[in-house]
Amino acid sequence: MTSPETYDALSCQELVELVTDYLEGVMPAELRERFDEHIARCKGCTRYLEQMQLTIRLTGRLTPESITPEAERTLLDAFRSWTR
Amino acid sequence: MSVPRDSREVHSTSRDTDERQLVAALRAGDEAAFRELIERYHLLLVRVAQAYVPTRAIAEDVAAETWLAVVQGIDRFEGRSSLKTWLFRILTNRAKTRGMRERRSLPFSALESEDSAVDPDRFRGPDEPFPRHWSAPPRALPEEELLGQEAREIVQRAIDDLPETQRTVITLRDVDGWSAEEVCNALTLSETNQRVLLHRARSKVRAALEQYLEEQAT
Numbered sequence: 001m002t003s004p005e006t007y008d009a010l011s012c013q014e015l016v017e018l019v020t021d022y023l024e025g026v027m028p029a030e031l032r033e034r035f036d037e038h039i040a041r042c043k044g045c046t047r048y049l050e051q052m053q054l055t056i057r058l059t060g061r062l063t064p065e066s067i068t069p070e071a072e073r074t075l076l077d078a079f080r081s082w083t084r
Numbered sequence: 085m086s087v088p089r090d091s092r093e094v095h096s097t098s099r100d101t102d103e104r105q106l107v108a109a110l111r112a113g114d115e116a117a118f119r120e121l122i123e124r125y126h127l128l129l130v131r132v133a134q135a136y137v138p139t140r141a142i143a144e145d146v147a148a149e150t151w152l153a154v155v156q157g158i159d160r161f162e163g164r165s166s167l168k169t170w171l172f173r174i175l176t177n178r179a180k181t182r183g184m185r186e187r188r189s190l191p192f193s194a195l196e197s198e199d200s201a202v203d204p205d206r207f208r209g210p211d212e213p214f215p216r217h218w219s220a221p222p223r224a225l226p227e228e229e230l231l232g233q234e235a236r237e238i239v240q241r242a243i244d245d246l247p248e249t250q251r252t253v254i255t256l257r258d259v260d261g262w263s264a265e266e267v268c269n270a271l272t273l274s275e276t277n278q279r280v281l282l283h284r285a286r287s288k289v290r291a292a293l294e295q296y297l298e299e300q301a302t
Contacts, residue, residue: 011207011215011216011217012207012216012217012218012221013200013202013204013207013216013217014216016200016201016202016287017200017201017283019201019283019287020279020282020283020286020287021279021283024264024279024282026275026279042217042218043221044217044218044221044222045218045221047221047222047223047224047225048202048221048222050224050225051222051225051290051293051294052286052287052290054225054227054230054293055239055286055289055290055293056258056286058230058235058236058239058293059239059243059254059258059259059286059289060258060259060261061236062236062239062240062243062259064127064128064255064259064260065127065255066123066127067122067123067126067127071126071144072119072122072123072126074148075118075122075126075148075151076115076118076119076122078148078151078152079115079118079151079155080115082152082155082156083113083115083155
């Protein structure tokens with residue numbers, strides 16, 4: 001870990017709560033600069049950010065849930081009656 | 085480091101074309117088009133409706149009513165919004181009306197109590213040197229171990245364990261690939277609240293993955 005003044009007051013504990021704002025691209029420019037500066041110097045937070053990005057990628061690999069066969073049958077029957 | 089762009093943008097453009105084809109087919113009364121739509125959206129409709137009404141059964145009801153409205157109203161659909169936006173707008177309106185009738189206060193109006201993204205014990209205390217910096221920093225995750233079925237199950241289980249509102253938001257955003265704006269519209273959430281819910285949800289899934297890998301390592 002480097003000396004605390006290089007972190008410009010943004011602590012690791014604060015940073016982890018800002019990661020989603022950062023990734024969503026909604027952070028005010030000044031805060032984003034501090035975020036980037038912190039990340040550049042802090043291995044723990046770099047890893048943390050990587051883990052969050054990895055989490056998002058892994059979540060994206062889940063198969064979206066699909067309709068049950070029964071519900072599908074019911075809706076298709078209904079569809080036939082609606083369009084008759 | 086630059087902020088990553090949404091990698092699904094290209095994908096959503098091809099999806100637009102395919103939605104236009106579905107609309108045309110549905111207008112012609114094509115059952116295969118209807119089947120495609122219910123396979124794609126029915127469970128999400130139920131999930132979103134559940135945020136407004138007290139029971140799963142009522143949510144199923146509202147979703148079915150929505151499909152009827154879609155089939156009957158498809159000729160009036162002008163394509164100014166995406167089919168998905170239109171579909172979920174119909175659902176949300178109906179679910180809200182139904183929810184009010186059932187006198188349920190909207191759950192999304194109140195956020196769950198504050199919880200932190202990372203266990204506070206992993207940071208130094210306020211009186212220690214380097215206050216609020218990592219005392220137990222995260223380690224590099226071995227990516228190859230995360231490609232397997234087991235990691236997938238860990239992620240799924242972590243999502244299943246989330247409070248309903250967080251689960252809905254992370255599912256729509258990160259599993260189904262919706263934009264923040266689409267989620268805000270469908271759930272009538274403010275941008276800030278959407279982000280807070282997403283943040284809590286992602287943070288918990290990350291923590292579950294980290295814990296799983298720590299256990300693997302020992």
